[in-house]
Amino acid sequence: MSDLEPLAPAEAVNHYLNHREPELSEKSVENHRYRLNSFVEWCQKHGLDNLNDLTGRDLHQFRTWRRREGISAVTLRGQLATVRVFLEFCADIDAVEPGMRERVRLPEVDPEEEARDVKLEEEHANDILNHLHRFEYASREHVIMAILWHTGIRLGSLRAFDLEDFDPDEQCLDLNHRPESETPLKNGKSAERSIAVGESYCSVIQDYIDVNRYDVTDGHGRNPLITSRQGRLSGTAIRLAVYQTTRPCEYGPCPHDRDPAECEAVQETAHASRCPSGRSPHGVRRGSITRHLRDGTPEEIVSDRMNVSGDILDQHYDRRTEREKMELRRQFIKDS
Known part of the structure; x- marks a missing residue:
């Protein structure tokens, strides 16, 4: 030895x-x-x-x-x-x-x-967003879940947004690669893009900024969009917030017959990920991409919006059945 x-x-x-x-x-x-x-x-x-x-x-x-x-x-x-x-x-x-x-x-x-990794199902996402809209409107958790689900972006992309990257008039978010100030994008400059944001989601973001956003700068003097008291919210904190928010017991009964008073996923904040129904930010991204594809959004649009190649889209994100794909094709192909 x-x-x-x-x-x-x-x-x-x-x-x-x-x-x-x-x-x-x-x-x-x-x-x-x-x-x-x-x-x-x-x-x-x-x-x-x-x-x-x-x-x-x-x-x-x-x-x-x-x-x-x-x-x-x-x-x-x-x-x-x-x-x-x-x-x-x-x-x-x-x-x-x-x-x-x-x-x-x-x-x-x-x-x-x-x-076949886990993803946030559309019904689950709707329940979460409805609950947040009713009881925690424009909270930090609300804006995190709203942006992740609506845009399908990565955790690192959400964290990279500055206050100035939100354009309420044009209803979009501008995503920029800034590695020199610790907010790189996974695919570098090629991942830079403007992302259209629906009117209702714009309202949530603007109300969060007006009411609940901490008015702070990060260590590089930038104005983060998603903040903590200390500055830009860390990736770990975003991940934990998503796991906590996606636990079913946050908005309804536990589907796993657990007693919340004894469940470690509820009682210990750091263990929120141990809820079988909880989802990670990547699970939210996966569910968002699948939902867009099932709604008939063309693959090239999904690819550009979510910054994912066609091959990766097919292998890791497209969870539609062959019948679902057939029905979507039917909408675009008329009888000759």
């Missing part, structure tokens, strides 16, 4: 993220932290406070615990892949035995299963 130096799991994660930060986008760093938090939590639950003691059996038990949490095979594979990279880093700094990463077995996922 190699000579190892004691290191706590949480401290190791911080070292790893600091190491990766120069090469990863802010969103990717947040994703890695989110995926590794469950590993740190498992270590704490099982009294593993020194990574030197980590074994292959521990990793198997962690994998089993995550699977029993009810996450999909696709999500589990992504989390375990991040743990593998993390353990490789830990081996480099003498925190775990060399080769520990190979002891993390990744579940097999076929391409079709990978493409």
Whole structure:
């Protein structure tokens, strides 16, 4: 066995993220932290406070615990892949035995299963937006959900908007790539575009600005559209807000027969993602794109509006059945 130096799991994660930060986008760093938090939590639950003691059996038990949490095979594979990279880093700094990463077995996922990731269903989205409009009108949560569902944009795109990017007269939002001030777009300059916004959604955004937006600047002197008391709202905070808002118990009865008083997804804010019906910002994006396609919006329009290629659109977002596609084609093809 190699000579190892004691290191706590949480401290190791911080070292790893600091190491990766120069090469990863802010969103990717947040994703890695989110995926590794469950590993740190498992270590704490099982009294593993020194990574030197980590074994292959521990990793198997962690994998089993995550699977029993009810996450999909696709999500589990992504989390375990991040743990593998993390353990490789830990081996480099003498925190775990060399080769520990190979002891993390990744579940097999076929391409079709990978493409069928969870999404926010249209009925679910309508219930959420109706509830927000009635009880939390123009709140920060309302404007987050309204923009994400209506536009189908990515979390990073929502976070990138400045106050000046909203044009109520032209009813649009201008999306700009500003990596020098920490709001890059996933596809760079090519992702820059103006996004049309419906009148009712414009009203929600304007009322949020007038009543509930914190009048603050970010660390670069810019005026964020979506704010916290400290400045631009972080991606982690946006993700948590979406998970909290999409829990069914926020606007109706729990469909999983859980007692809200005992449900950790309700009682512990950080665990909102553990609600089986809760959705991530990407799940909202997926549902929005699917809804546009089912409504008959041409694929090239969806591709431009949501900044997604046709191939990716077909593989990962188009969840219409063949009959649904046929009925939409029927509307455009008249009997000869």
